[in-house]
Amino acid sequence: MNRRNLDLSKIHIAKKDLALDEDTYRAMLQRVAGVSSAKDLSPLKTSAVLTELVRLGWKPKKSKVGRAAPKVAPDREKLVGKIEAFLAEAGRQWAYADGMALRMFKVERVEWLDARQLGSMVSALTYDAKRNGRRAQ
Structure with missing residues (x-):
């Protein structure tokens, strides 16, 4: 399932969990995003x-399954160990690192990166940690 479909599913789950009627739901979409349907969301x-749904009281369930280190x-x-440490410190899954690999190098999985690319990813995660006040090994 791609990220967009996953996020749209979360929106509809939140709508159900918060017991929003159709009019209230559409009014919230219009107020927050300027659209009348979730399919039109960027x-x-x-x-x-x-x-906004979290602000209204929705509590998303934490994903219990993640993949093992590549x-x-x-x-x-x-280098992969360093990446794993940064992810753990930030409370992120390997999917986050895979997303970084895709954005930074057009490679879908971290394990397919070469040593130079992994070094660049460690640098980016170090910058992210400093920017967000976390420990940068």
């Missing part, structure tokens, strides 16, 4: 709607 507006060649294990 990624930024989708995030705003999810934030298996890589011994020469890249240390």
